[in-house]
Amino acid sequence: MKKKVISLLLSLTMLTGIITGCGSNSSQSAADLLEEQGVTEIPQTDDASGEAEEEAPVEAKELDLSNQVDLVFYVMGDAPQDEEEVEAALNEKLLEKCNATVDMQFSTWTDFQQKYANEITAQSADLIYIANWLNYGQLASSGAFEELDEMLDTVAPELKRAVGETKLNMCKIDGKTYAVPNTWPEYVCNGVKYREDLRAKYNLPVPDSLENLEAYLLGIKENEPDQGLLTVTTEESQGFQTGFDAAWALNFKYPWVANNGLDYGLAANYDTPTEVYDYWYSDDFVDDMKMLKRWADEGFWSKSALSDTNNSDAYKNGLCVAEVAGQNPNKQITAIQDFENAGQGWESAYVAYGETNGVIYPGHATQNGTAIVRGCKDPERALLVLQTMLCDDEVNAIVQYGIKGKHYDVDNGIYKNLQEAAGETPTFPYEGFNTWNLRNGGSRIPQATDVKLQEMFDKYAELGLKTKFANVNIYDGFSENYDSYSAERSAVGNVMRQYLAPLEAGLVDDVDAAVEEFRSKMKDAGIDKVRDEYTKQWISYCEEYDYK
Amino acid sequence: MSKDLDFEPSAPKTIKKSTGTRIFEAISYLLLAAGSIICVLPFIIIVSGSFTDNSTILTQGYSLLPKNFTLSAYETIFKSPKDILQAYKMTIYYTVVGTGLGLMMITLTGYVISRKEFKYRNTVSFLIYFTSIFGGGMIPWYLMYANVLNLKGSTLAIWFPALMSPFLVILMRTFIVGAVPDAITESAKIDGAGHFTIFFKIVLPVLKPGLATVGLFLALGYWNDWYRSSMFSTNSSTWQLQFYLYDLLNATTAMKQMASNVSMKTADLPTESVKLAMAVVATGPVLLVYSFVQRFFVSGITVGAVKG
Numbered sequence: 001m002k003k004k005v006i007s008l009l010l011s012l013t014m015l016t017g018i019i020t021g022c023g024s025n026s027s028q029s030a031a032d033l034l035e036e037q038g039v040t041e042i043p044q045t046d047d048a049s050g051e052a053e054e055e056a057p058v059e060a061k062e063l064d065l066s067n068q069v070d071l072v073f074y075v076m077g078d079a080p081q082d083e084e085e086v087e088a089a090l091n092e093k094l095l096e097k098c099n100a101t102v103d104m105q106f107s108t109w110t111d112f113q114q115k116y117a118n119e120i121t122a123q124s125a126d127l128i129y130i131a132n133w134l135n136y137g138q139l140a141s142s143g144a145f146e147e148l149d150e151m152l153d154t155v156a157p158e159l160k161r162a163v164g165e166t167k168l169n170m171c172k173i174d175g176k177t178y179a180v181p182n183t184w185p186e187y188v189c190n191g192v193k194y195r196e197d198l199r200a201k202y203n204l205p206v207p208d209s210l211e212n213l214e215a216y217l218l219g220i221k222e223n224e225p226d227q228g229l230l231t232v233t234t235e236e237s238q239g240f241q242t243g244f245d246a247a248w249a250l251n252f253k254y255p256w257v258a259n260n261g262l263d264y265g266l267a268a269n270y271d272t273p274t275e276v277y278d279y280w281y282s283d284d285f286v287d288d289m290k291m292l293k294r295w296a297d298e299g300f301w302s303k304s305a306l307s308d309t310n311n312s313d314a315y316k317n318g319l320c321v322a323e324v325a326g327q328n329p330n331k332q333i334t335a336i337q338d339f340e341n342a343g344q345g346w347e348s349a350y351v352a353y354g355e356t357n358g359v360i361y362p363g364h365a366t367q368n369g370t371a372i373v374r375g376c377k378d379p380e381r382a383l384l385v386l387q388t389m390l391c392d393d394e395v396n397a398i399v400q401y402g403i404k405g406k407h408y409d410v411d412n413g414i415y416k417n418l419q420e421a422a423g424e425t426p427t428f429p430y431e432g433f434n435t436w437n438l439r440n441g442g443s444r445i446p447q448a449t450d451v452k453l454q455e456m457f458d459k460y461a462e463l464g465l466k467t468k469f470a471n472v473n474i475y476d477g478f479s480e481n482y483d484s485y486s487a488e489r490s491a492v493g494n495v496m497r498q499y500l501a502p503l504e505a506g507l508v509d510d511v512d513a514a515v516e517e518f519r520s521k522m523k524d525a526g527i528d529k530v531r532d533e534y535t536k537q538w539i540s541y542c543e544e545y546d547y548k
Numbered sequence: 549m550s551k552d553l554d555f556e557p558s559a560p561k562t563i564k565k566s567t568g569t570r571i572f573e574a575i576s577y578l579l580l581a582a583g584s585i586i587c588v589l590p591f592i593i594i595v596s597g598s599f600t601d602n603s604t605i606l607t608q609g610y611s612l613l614p615k616n617f618t619l620s621a622y623e624t625i626f627k628s629p630k631d632i633l634q635a636y637k638m639t640i641y642y643t644v645v646g647t648g649l650g651l652m653m654i655t656l657t658g659y660v661i662s663r664k665e666f667k668y669r670n671t672v673s674f675l676i677y678f679t680s681i682f683g684g685g686m687i688p689w690y691l692m693y694a695n696v697l698n699l700k701g702s703t704l705a706i707w708f709p710a711l712m713s714p715f716l717v718i719l720m721r722t723f724i725v726g727a728v729p730d731a732i733t734e735s736a737k738i739d740g741a742g743h744f745t746i747f748f749k750i751v752l753p754v755l756k757p758g759l760a761t762v763g764l765f766l767a768l769g770y771w772n773d774w775y776r777s778s779m780f781s782t783n784s785s786t787w788q789l790q791f792y793l794y795d796l797l798n799a800t801t802a803m804k805q806m807a808s809n810v811s812m813k814t815a816d817l818p819t820e821s822v823k824l825a826m827a828v829v830a831t832g833p834v835l836l837v838y839s840f841v842q843r844f845f846v847s848g849i850t851v852g853a854v855k856g
Contacts, residue, residue, distance in 0.1 A: 078799055079784055109802035110778045110795045118690045118779070124700065133806075312804050317606045425627065 063155060065099040069381045072103050074125035074373075076116075076134075079106040080432035082402065090398045097392065098384050102127070104433055120144045123375035126382045129437050130179045130371045132364060137479030140173040145371040146379045148177045155380045159387035162442075169545070170365035170477050180386060181365035184441035185471070187460045188363045190251060190259060191352035193315065193332055194322040197345060198224075207322060208351045210252050210291065217300055220321050228320045230301045234501055235310035236325035240264050240493060243500035245325035246301060250288055254279075255359035260475035262538065264492060264531050265522075270359040271468045273547045276535045280527075281519060289503050289511050296506025306505050318346065329456045333449045352460060360463045364476030368436040389435075393443045399435055401445060402428035408445075415445040474547040478538060485533050488526030495521045591835075598622070598825035605820045621825035632829060634785055635792040638703070642788060643770040646707040650766045651759060653712055658720030659747055664730065673721070680714035690779060701782035709776060710769060716762050723758030724751065771834070793830050797823065 080086070083104060091101040105125065107115050116134055119125050130136040130145075139145065152160045152168075160168065162183055171179045194207050199216060202223045207213035217229050232245035240263035242248060251257040256267045265280030279285055295301075302308060314320045316338045332350035339346040354360030370390075372382045388395050401408045401415060407428040409416050419426045426432075430447055431439075446454065464471035482489050499518040508514035542548060565573075593610050601616035608615065625632065661669045661676070683689070699705035728751050736746050752759075774791035781787055787795075800823070 077803075078795065083783075105782050108778065108795050109798040110774070110791065112802070114686075115779065118687065118694070121687055122691055122694045124694060311606070313606050317603060319607065 063380055063384060065381075067099070068095070069100040069378045070103065071100055071126040071377065071382055071385060072105055072124060073127040074105050074107065074116075074119050075129045075434050075437075076107045076109075076112060077434040078108055079104070080402075080429060081427040082407070082432070086398060086402050086407075086428055086432070089403055090395065093392075093395050093398065094385060094388065097388050097395070098381065100381050100385050102385060102389075106434070120373060123373055125373050126376040126378075127386060128371055128373050129435070130366065130369045131437075132366045132476055132479070135479065136171075136179060136366045136369070136371070137173055137477070138481070140178040140371070144374055145178040146374055146376060148180065148372065148383065151380055151383050152177065152180075156383045156387040158391050159383070162391050162440075166472070167365040170472075171369060172545075175544075179366065179369040179371040180390070181367075181369040182437050182439040182441075183390070184439040184444055185362040185457070185461070186367070186439075187352075187360070187457050187464075188328040188330070188367075189352045189354045189360050189460060190248065190325075191327055191329075191332075191350055191355075192249070192322055192324050193327045193335055193348055193350050195346060196349035197347040198321055199349075206349075206351065208252070208356050210249060213249060213252070213322070213324075214295065217295075217322065218298065221298065221300075228314070229299070230322055230324065231308075231311055231314035231320040232301045232305055232325060232505075233308045233310045234306060234497075237501070237504075240489075240496065242504060243496045244292075244306070244502075244504035246292060246295065247288075247504040248325040251353035252356050253288075255354070255357040258353070258475070260364070260473070262475075262534075263480070264527060264534055266531060266535065266538075268538070270361075270474065273474055273542045274539050276538060278531075280522065286512065286515050289506075289515055292504055293506035293508070293511050301505070303507070306501055306507065315348075316342075318342075318344070329453055329460075332456070333453050336452065337449060350456070352456075354460065354463065358463070359467055360460050361467065361469075361471055361473040362457075362461070362464065364473040366477060368439065370437045390438050390440055393440075396438060396440050396443060397445070399433055399438055400431050402432055407432075410445055413445070414451070415447045469547065474542070474545070477545060478541045480534060480537060482530075482533075485526070485530050488530045491525035492522065492527055492530055495525045594824050594827050598821055598828045600821055602819040602821045618821075621819070621821040622829075624822050625825055625829060631784070632789075632792065632826070635787050635789040636830075638786055639771060639789040642703070642707045642773075643767055646710060646770045647763055647766045649707075650711040650716075651763050654716050654720050654762055654766075655752070655755070655759065656747075657712070657717050658724050659751060661717075662721045662724040662728075663733075673718075676714050676717055693780060700780050701786075702780075703786050705780035706776045706786065706788065707770070710766075710773065716765060719765075720758060720762055723755060723761075727754050727758065789830055793826060796826060 087102070087104060094100050094102060107119075113134070119128065120139065128145075130139075159180060163180055164183075167181050167183075168177055171177055171181055192207050192213065194216065198204075198220055199206065202219050204216045204219035205212040207216040220227055221229060230246065234244055236245045236248065237243055241257070241259075241261060248257065254267065255270055256262060262268055262276065265278065265285075266276050267279045268274070268276045311319070315323050315335060327350070329350065329352070332348060335348040339348055352360060370386055372379050372386075376382050389399055390396060397404065404410075405418075407418060407426070408430075409418055415430060417426050417430065420429075461471060495518070499514070499521050502508055503511070503514050503518055589612075592612060596612060596614045597605055597610050598621050599614040599617055599619070600611070601618045601620070604616045657676075660666055661673045663669065666672075684692075693705050693709065694700040697705075699708070732750060732754075733746050736750050741749070772790055774788055774794045777786070777788045777791035778795075781791070784792075
């Protein structure tokens with residue numbers, strides 16, 4: 001009997017092990033994972049002595065460089081083949097300039113959220129890549145990183161100047177700076193990628209509004225009945241904004257249907273961010289759902305779209321004629337290259353939603369940045385190294401492009417990968433260390449494809465100047481804390497997958513009835529509580545950063 | 549039964565089988581055939597896909613026979629086979645070292661806690677059970693190896709953590725209790741044998757089926773593992789083969805996802821057919837080896853099962 005009880009216990013624990021093991025494999029955020037393990041606060045090491053020193057007058061000071069410091073720089077992705085060689089070249093310069101070395105360590109793309117969390121808990125890295133998609137905000141407020149405000153003045157005034165007050169302010173969490181962004185404004189504004197050759201051939205309108213997009217797709221359907229039109233799935237709609245990818249096209253109509261807009265069917269216009277209003281319970285929502293239903297009935301997407309897996313190469317291979325979700329200027333550049341390689345005379349063009357709705361802004365400062373991990377061996381030296389890596393053109397070039405003459409060369413101001421040109425596999429490709437956080441807008445050597453990209457960026461920058469907060473991304477700095485409503489939040493997520501997705505995919509018979517059902521299920525799921533809390537947080541965020 | 553009857557020359561084979569037997573046989577053959585087709589089909593599709601032109605896969609999907617036959621995927625891989633060969637080498641190294649040392653430690657532990665003269669055997673056994681019920685969790689586990697033992701980046705971190713597992717120790721103890729009656733060890737003791745003589749001369753030889761089973765578990769565990777590379781490797785030259793492959797897939801998906809937020813080049817990612825060719829290169833040799841040594845595995849498990 002005793003044995004039986006024991007074995008039952010054993011198998012039960014094994015089972016839970018299996019279940020929880022699988023659960024943690026899903027893409028949880030680093031902060032969530034930390035919390036799950038019971039780590040709510042990052043252990044603080046004795047940095048009291050460091051703070052005491054920093055109370056000296058806020059003036060640039062000479063650092064004592066007499067002892068060598070070996071730092072670890074943790075970045076995302078996979079290491080380039082020539083990691084060691086480039087590191088050696090880099091360290092030669094760093095030893096000379098800051099008497100420090102840097103060991104680049106790579107997260108690889110497997111389980112990177114988990115490993116990122118580990119790295120911060122273990123405090124084994126000194127410098128670390130940060131980004132909003134790695135939950136910079138939550139990590140910073142739980143004390144994962146060193147405060148930089150004073151050090152920036154004392155140790156790295158050049159860095160502070162190069163980045164600028166505005167961008168540093170965007171990296172502030174609870175009034176303190178924890179990260180240094182790169183200095184290259186980058187536009188990742190979503191838009192529609194479409195086949196310009198087909199549009200011109202059948203004399204269709206440029207899909208720069210919902211009506212024109214519909215006309216464009218209908219025109220192609222009429223002329224080439226066998227041609228696939230849109231490849232849309234639910235893959236780009238896993239958040240709390242949309243349930244089906246085609247709904248992103250509504251961005252033409254509403255500026256706030258953007259990747260970084262508000263969640264839970266709430267909306268706030270760029271000009272008046274503190275005035276939060278409701279979308280899911282408005283009449284506009286019903287009209288939009290009817291339009292999507294019409295699109296579905298026209299056969300713009302497959303009837304099995306909800307269960308399809310995303311074929312990201314569909315456009316490249318001519319299986320669809322437009323993409324409306326998850327696109328950005330850089331993907332357009334890739335598409336142009338792909339079409340050139342395919343050599344079928346296809347042509348890709350791009351309309352950013354912001355061009356139509358008038359709201360356009362570059363990526364948020366926290367999109368690519370660097371922080372110093374709390375517990376760093378020598379935070380001041382680390383910041384000095386960061387300044388050198390970002391602002392010193394010679395060092396920056398080694399980090400970003402490798403060794404000149406071996407890996408790359410500059411041809412008429414354009415980056416040229418020598419190994420690629422010789423038909424070999426590059427052993428240190430462009431930005432081979434994945435240091436997107438060290439892009440220097442002033443000295444960046446563009447790739448051939450960047451010329452077109454820069455043209456697009458310039459166009460957007462001009463449009464962005466006309467907006468209220470000229471070229472400032474007010475949305476992305478917000479990080480939600482859903483501790484107090486996490487149960488309701490996941491219920492809301494389930495309702496979105498179950499009721500909103502088919503609605504937006506036009507797979508319902510009666511739109512009005514389906515909308516009613518969706519709305520009542522949302523009420524049951526506790527949408528009101530979620531929205532109340534979320535709105536409060538959002539408004540206090542807007543006030544903190546003065547987005548009014 | 550039917551085997552015995554076969555020896556009677558006058559009875560032709562066909563008559564002996566009743567209709568029931570024949571139906572039974574037909575059904576079981578059909579089921580087995582269906583089962584093996586289900587197992588083999590995916591592999592055929594992988595092999596055929598690896599020989600197919602990439603754009604054909606994307607536009608027309610997978611097929612049983614390669615359409616637009618091409619070797620380009622393999623050419624891409626073997627242009628720089630260094631990485632994959634290195635991953636092979638490391639995995640073989642981890643498997644051999646890990647299985648060898650692990651087997652030794654598990655057997656020794658199993659033997660000790662199976663001996664009646666060891667006073668605290670129940671306490672020790674309980675401590676071993678205990679770790680399988682309550683674990684410290686992922687983060688403490690990681691901190692232990694990375695910060696306390698300082699093994700991050702070393703190959704030790706990859707094979708050391710998996711040397712012993714409570715399950716295998718318990719399994720081994722059960723084997724020993726079942727296969728080695730007390731009378732044998734007692735008589736050896738009376739003859740003047742010490743613990744080591746008893747263990748190596750008497751216990752080990754009877755334990756071969758158990759060793760085969762536990763060794764198989766260990767070896768498969770090492771061969772299929774990727775997690776420890778993911779956690780502790782700081783240099784791709786120490787990667788396990790499975791991690792090398794897994795990361796290749798992850799990199800492709802991650803970078804495609806990332807490309808919606810960050811400007812980055814996604815044009816040079818491995819194509820569908822290259823991924824399939826990778827899978828063939830990585831699994832092919834194992835598949836060949838496996839089919840030869842499989843019968844030893846099977847006999848090892850069943851012999852162990854009867855005796856245990």
